[in-house]
Amino acid sequence: MRSSNLVEPNLVGKEIIHASRKLVNFVVAHKDNKPYKLAIVGTGGVGKTTLAQKIYNDQQIKGSFKIHAWICVSQDYNEVTLLKEVLVNIGVHDEQGETKGELPKKLAETIEGKSFFLVLDDVWHSNVWMDLLRPALHKTTSGVLLVTTRDDQITRRIGVEHTHRVDLMSVEVGWELLWKSMNIDEKEVQNLRNTGIEIIRKCGCLPLAIKVTASVLASRDRTENEWKKILSKYACSQSMLLDEIEEALYLSYDELPPRLKQCFLYCALYIEDSVIECDEVTWLWIAEGFIEEQQGQLIEDMAEEYYHDLIHQNLL
Numbered sequence: 001m002r003s004s005n006l007v008e009p010n011l012v013g014k015e016i017i018h019a020s021r022k023l024v025n026f027v028v029a030h031k032d033n034k035p036y037k038l039a040i041v042g043t044g045g046v047g048k049t050t051l052a053q054k055i056y057n058d059q060q061i062k063g064s065f066k067i068h069a070w071i072c073v074s075q076d077y078n079e080v081t082l083l084k085e086v087l088v089n090i091g092v093h094d095e096q097g098e099t100k101g102e103l104p105k106k107l108a109e110t111i112e113g114k115s116f117f118l119v120l121d122d123v124w125h126s127n128v129w130m131d132l133l134r135p136a137l138h139k140t141t142s143g144v145l146l147v148t149t150r151d152d153q154i155t156r157r158i159g160v161e162h163t164h165r166v167d168l169m170s171v172e173v174g175w176e177l178l179w180k181s182m183n184i185d186e187k188e189v190q191n192l193r194n195t196g197i198e199i200i201r202k203c204g205c206l207p208l209a210i211k212v213t214a215s216v217l218a219s220r221d222r223t224e225n226e227w228k229k230i231l232s233k234y235a236c237s238q239s240m241l242l243d244e245i246e247e248a249l250y251l252s253y254d255e256l257p258p259r260l261k262q263c264f265l266y267c268a269l270y271i272e273d274s275v276i277e278c279d280e281v282t283w284l285w286i287a288e289g290f291i292e293e294q295q296g297q298l299i300e301d302m303a304e305e306y307y308h309d310l311i312h313q314n315l316l
Contacts, residue, residue, distance in 0.1 A: 015173075016047070020054045023164060024061060027144050031064045031115060039155040042166035045208035048148040049121055051166060055146065056119050065143070066114040074272040075124045079132055083107060086118075086133070104136035111136075116143035123149045125159035137309040174200035174210055181214035188222065197225040202234045209248035212314040216255050252313050262290050263306050264315055276316060278307050 023038075024188065030036035040048045043144045055061060056070055069089035071082060083103035086095050092110055120128060129145065137143065147158060155163055169177065175196055179186050189196065199217075203209035213230065233251055234297040253264060263285050270276055282303035285291055310316040 015053065019164060019166075020051060020058075023051070023055050023057045025164075026162065027055065027117065027146070028060055028064050030144055031117075032142045033144070034116075034140065035116070035137065035145050037145045037147070037158055037160045038162040039158075039163070040164050040166060040179040041149055041152060041155060041159040043168075043206075044150055045206040046166045046168060048166050050207065051164075052119055052121060052146060052148050056117075061117060065117040066144075067111055067140075068121045069116070070121065072121045073123050073125075073128050076272065077128065079124075082128070082132070088127075093295075103215075104132075104214060107136040108138070111140050113141055116140050116195040117146070118143065119146045119148075121148045123154055124151070126154050127202060128159050157281055163186040163269050169207060169210075171197055171200050171205065174203070174205050175209075177207060177210050178214050178217070181211045182218040184218075192222065192224060192227055195231065199227065199234075201249060202231065208314075212248040212252045215313045216252050219255065242246040249315070252315055256313065256315075259290065259292055260306060260309055260313075264310055266290065267310075267316065278304060282307055 001054055003295050023040075026038065027036075030038075040052055044047050055161065056068070062068065069086050071085055071089065073082065080098075080100050082102070084098070086108060087103070087105065087110065088094055090110060094107070098106070118133070118137075122131075123129075129147070145158075147155065147160065151154065152163075159262050175193065176186075178196055179189050179198060182189070199213060200210060217227065219229060220230070230251070233254070253261065256264065266285065267276060267281065282291075282300065284305065285303050286299055291299050291306065294302060307316070
């Protein structure tokens with residue numbers, strides 16, 4: 001599930017910041033190719049999307065291409081929906097009733113003679129490029145395709161010319177991400193560093209798991225006892241959940257008040273990787289009776305607060 005805005009990510013660790021700058025320069029250096037393909041590869045939750053977002057949002061990138069598009073590709077993507085999302089990304093009005101046969105032609109006409117930078121995030125099948133998008137983009141003058149994926153086989157099938165591998169964070173960088181994600185200074189939790197390092201290891205040094213856990217810690221007292229409780233919850237959940245990310249997400253969910261739990265669970269009705277628009281989902285929550293009215297506050301404002309609370313918890 002995704003909220004509607006592609007936000008600017010915060011990067012920690014010299015290696016990650018260096019990788020971002022290096023890849024931006026790499027993209028710009030190959031902007032005149034037709035098209036140049038590169039990939040960011042790594043396990044789930046390791047930070048591929050965060051790195052790709054940093055590249056996509058870079059001003060040097062924005063000024064180097066006529067067309068920019070960011071597409072999140074789910075495992076079971078719908079071809080018509082994906083083509084429409086590309087068109088909307090590049091400013092083309094979505095018309096009802098357009099078919100799979102019509103959309104590639106419309107895309108080709110729109111981008112003809114223009115340069116493009118296209119990000120395909122979380123690719124599980126190579127045919128999203130090979131069979132669906134590549135034929136439609138052949139009329140561009142030049143462009144760069146950036147793919148994020150967990151699978152090296154995908155990069156080979158697509159014909160990627162450069163691969164950047166994202167490895168697990170070091171414990172030290174993980175600790176930096178933890179306290180920065182809590183929006184505090186390190187000195188405020190320096191006395192909890194040893195326990196924090198244990199938490200980082202429980203998170204498998206995965207950025208997503210660390211950030212989700214940080215949102216839970218931010219709502220707790222900064223004491224050894226409270227942080228140890230988080231560690232014990234990890235230990236209790238290990239038999240039920242498959243990996244560190246699921247553990248962290250369950251922990252964050254478990255800490256939610258009942259009013260937010262039902263709103264979060266309602267979001268399971270959305271298909272994987274669909275954009276959850278604030279206006280749409282908050283009206284649905286109101287219609288379901290999930291929003292508790294408070295004197296002196298509009299129910300619409302309360303629903304919007306719920307939405308942003310879930311984003312703050314890294315659950316949307």
